[in-house]
Amino acid sequence: MAEAKFDGPVLELEDIHKSYATGSEVETEVLHGINLRLQRGEFAALIGPSGSGKSTLLNLIGLLDRPSSGRLLIDGQETGSLDDGALTRLRGRSIGFVFQHHHLIPAFTALENVMMPLLVERGRPDDEMRQRAAKLLDQVGLTAQANHQANQMSGGQQQRVAIARALTMQPSLVLADEPTGNLDTKSADSVFALMREVNVSQQTTFLIVTHDPRLAARCDRIIELVDGTIVSDHVAEVRKQEMPQQHPD
């Protein structure tokens, strides 16, 4: 995707509310007017206690769900007016997902899993997507495992494949839900380092939901959500300059 990317904020939330119908009459509001902006290349952590609305917010940002009110823009594009199909396409192109349980598709090899986002978009496999997937696997250090099925890889390896898969479409924004939650410290560190590297080298924006204060502390920005409201949002300016520039694309 070589075309010029939108220069403004990658993500823009304006007064986002989200309610769920819990009974026939009663509606429970989970998010109470969220305002949030993520610029290109940001590396942000979203923290907060269980039940604070983190997952709900992540689903809204990932276009898996729609807000009850408020404006949500991805790459400057208003999403409220898009129909289901258009939302699916925008999601496929602009957003990469990394989940706690990595969720590789077990019927496919590592390489095929990485190809998958392009495959569902283009409809048929081709050499270009195969090469791109191979390159991404190389980038996450798993060329040797390209033809392994998910169950033939360790948790850390699977999560690296999942990260490669999230990057296949060269998305503006990668959403990671507890990406290291399931991993031992060593694997967690390498997975985090990998995300950081991608962030720096490709200016990909990351929003990482985590319970792990150690991990959050290593992000550039920490957004804290409590009871459906953002209670704190600070930026650590130092971190960004510390990171080495690698693999410029």
Place this chain on the structure above:
Amino acid sequence: MYPWLPFEWIAATRFLREGRMQSLLIIVGVGVGVSVIVFMSALLSGLQSNLVRRTLSSQAHVVILPPEEVARPQRDSTLGPILQKQAQRLRSIDQWQKLRGRLAEMPEIAAVSPIASGPAFAVRGNANKSVTLIGIEPDNYNRIIALDEKMVAGRLRLNAGETVIGIELAKDLGASVGDKLRINSSNGTTDTLTITGLFDLGNKGVNARNVYVGLRSAQTLLDLVGGVSSIDLGLRDMYAADAIALRIARETGLQADSWIKTNAQFFTALTSQKISSNVIRFFIGLSVAFGIASVLVVSVVQRSKEIGILRAMGATRGQMLRTFLIQGGIVGLLGSVLGSSLAWVFLALWRALALNPDGTPMFMITVEPELFAISAAGATLVGIFSALIPARRAASLDPVVAIRG
């Protein structure tokens, strides 16, 4: 991953291959169902065509007769004389040559054979047998009843003064090919004929009763000079006999009897056999469909996470729908291939084992390749159809719920 396959096909085949045991079991299940259907259909159509062939071996599809003679009172009154039904005498069909020409032009009719037929006695020495004298034009008659193929001695030659008779009658009279036979008709005419052949139409009564002569000889003997007592028709589609008979009766005012009407009980048996086999087929198809549907429903539940992930990665509802429809179709198709092979084995066993006491096969089963093609197409359709519910479930799955769940 083959480059020419679209995503849906790749995912469908991978999912089926991954769910190895499940897929195998349901394919075998479909196969058993299809094999029963194919085997039963082949057996039944063999049986039926055999029965029909035997029944029609000495009957025309449609027989046209002169209208019944009805007594008409001269005074129309409810207080009028009691009407007795008139005894029917042997009469000719009016202007039958003209009618014959018209019948021959009808596209549904394959053969037209005028017949002069009536009661007579066959006399030889002291033996005196009541017979049905049938005057035919051999070439036309053969197209309807294939008498020439049923000859067991001599040959079918019906020039003036010649006759062919059934093997039973020949036995009763002690006559054989080349012998003379005297025919006394009921109106007193007599002729002496030479037996040129013996036939076996597969029916004892017919073999003992039918005496075939040339049309002209019969006309003379039966006092029907220039006339025919009936016209036999061979149809292209014998099951259309009823409709065609009705049409001819309406257009000509003559009596037209179809073989279906003449053999009402036999035909009812045939039809009910067909209906019951269709009912069995339908329910086998239904249980196959439920089997496929239930396996795919389970598969959708098992794969709800993967479906959610694929949807999050940009797979559309349509792609998920088609992925599962294709799985249903593949299961149906593979099942039908397995089922057809099983049925083939069953049929071979049947041919080897179902024998008459004398070692000849009970009846011929001819398996048409179409039967396999139809069952494959049918099973594939049933597969796709039964995948509808699970596929729609997969398509409507909410990725948020699917991924979390």
